[in-house]
Amino acid sequence: MSTPVFAVPEPPAKADARPDPAARRRLPAAQRERQIVEAAAQFFAEHGLGGQTRELARGLGITHSAIFRYFPTKEALLDRVYEHVYVQRWNPAWGGLVGDRSQPLEARILRFYREYAEKIFDYVWVRIFVFSGLKGYDIAPRYLGIIRERVIHPICAEVRADLGLPSPDVVPLTEREIEAAWAMHGKVFYLAIRKFVYGWPIPQDLSQTIADDVSVFLDGAPRIFIESVASARTA
Template sequence: MRAAERERFIVDEAVKFFAEHGFGGQTRELAKRMGITHSAIYRHFPSKEALIERVYEEIYLSRWSPSWAGLIQDRTLSLQARLSRFYLEYVEQVFEYNWVRIFVFSGMKSFDITKRYLQIVRDQIIEPACRELRHELKLPSSDQVPLSEREVEMFWGLHGRIFYMAIRRFVYDTPTPERLDDIVNDAVRVFLDGSKQLMPELVQSAS
């Protein structure tokens, strides 16, 4: 096996291994599972942390679409249409066994995969969506009145509601709908209906 092929093999198997056992799983066990020597892993990755970083790039960064940040700010579409489209595309990428379980295991260990990923979500989706909702409701911009944590948490609530279906499916192993289109659209619609009534109060309290 060529070096590049072996590295690819190690990464693919590491994704599955960490999804099953968490980051407490030992690289020695990973090597045994793959049928290679322990030292073979370290010829490609100098440490377990380096291998985990590669898993992060493979599972999380490679599935994050650069177009999503622009979509949230595309004012040729209604905010409802933008959020629905984003979350429909998002669930296509993240509703997957390895993605969800590695995300959860990372949050319970000292590795900062979850923290770094959620910062991307906040910077590119949550806070821009807050600003876009203000614009749609003709409320003061964030330049005039800084975003409040209550606004940000309101959007995290929408994000969490949708992602919790993945937790139910891949962590709790409980039934979830096979088709998520209507579920996602309903979640966005209910969220916006409620937030439009609350937003003026939130912005006023933040000013």
């Protein structure tokens, strides 16, 4: 089977700081709100979450008060940015992908991470995520909670099933198992950090790199999971 090609997108060009004349036209409320959210996502990705909404308004060519007609606080605006950038990109079909035992475990995990990487390898997604953690906003913790429940724990459960080990309902997942899955997840995400935060080169086609990361995890998983379950049973 041929390896799918996953080409990494380039960061967008810097936005023109001059107000767009079209932005000053009277727009329907829903369209104006969407315009503000999309511009805010780009603005905070470039300037950090400490960026001032006054500057955002100036770039949009609207008054500062116009933003607050739609979003009473900066936190409310950031909540909408979170929904727009993170929640809307989550594919509900991923929920059953890792657990589909009609396919080999490696194929399931690999397919998930290739599809997931295509969504998150994005200038705005990565930079807002990092800035959120640095500034103490809850965007990163909220999203990591989703990853833990919908990705990390299901992967651990499927590794156990593949190895013939007790399910997490019988023997709760151990910290060691969970951290092994986080390490694989982190390796995929670090490629995005290298590109969109550090500006450091990464492979143009990430398909093989992701396949290698998944393979390394699964090669080491039997010893980690078997030892961890044995320790949990005797604890």
